[in-house]
Amino acid sequence: MREYLLSFDILTDKDIDLLEGKIQKVELKKDEYYIKEGSVCKSVAFVVSGIFRSFYATSNEEETTYCFRFENTFLSAYSSFLTQNKSVENIQALSDSVLLVIPRAEILKLEEKSRNWLRFFKIMTEQEYIDMEKRIFLLQKESAEKRYKDLLQNQPEYLQLIPLNYLASYLGITQRHLSRIRKSISN
Template sequence: MKTFLQSFHILTAEDIENFMKHTRRKTLQKGAFFVRENEHCNEVAFIESGLFRSFYHNSNGEEVTYCFLSEQSLLTAYSAYITGQRTTENIQALAPSELVYISKSALEELQENNVRWLTVFKTLAEQEYLNLERRIFTLQRESAEQRYLHLLQHHPKYLLEIPLQYLASYLGISQRHLSRIRQQIKN
């Protein structure tokens, strides 16, 4: 967590130590939820180890996976965290996970007392926007095979650790289509 915060080159060592005083640790087992739909999300967590998926239910009640997060990533139901409303998403551990988390009230306190935190939060919000835009463009511009190849190139660990039904959902295709793509790439 400290290394992650230092990577912004904005905060002082004292800023980071003060932040760490407000954090807590949490262990989640495989299958456990960080947050479920219709709950409030008043925490931000840093994934020290583990793997998560974010998903929602579509109008047919089917699960749609839209995001995977692993080590050295921040974890929260971002829109619910910002608005204070109940979340429409579920964030579930796909592996045993270790988190360091901090409450929204503690983050707001840090922000009110130190302008450097505003800069860090602005940077994080910008990164989240860019990630979201990249995801939308990928789904709209690339074929399913291109999306799979991108995962293979940039996140090969996901292909080994994530169940096929979640990968297929994330890629916006059926499991059957995913199996065909995987077979074509092997040949």
């Protein structure tokens, strides 16, 4: 995680040292949850290894996957984390995973102690917003085939590691439609 944090050229080794002793290593088995709908998110986690999906249940009780996270990324039910209200999302491990969990109280202390941490969290928040906006525009503007091709070009690891039912949900299509798209592209 230290290398990842330093790669932003914002935090110093001294800033990162402020984290020592405040991080908890958590191991989750495949299908276990980082957070479930109805819980309040009280931490941010750094994914050391594993794959996670964020999803919510529709009014018809269907699961809609809207995000995946891989190693060397941060993970949180961000709205719940910020507001301390109950989460409307679930975050589930799709593989055995290792997380480094940072409690919310410690993050708030880091922001108070170091302007660099405040800048870092601001940049992370901005990046999450930009990613979310791109996702919304892609879903609303582009065809399912274009969304799949975009995924193929920009995140081919998704296609190899994520079960097709979750991938289809992420793309906003049925599994059958996904199979047809995959077949037409491979021909």
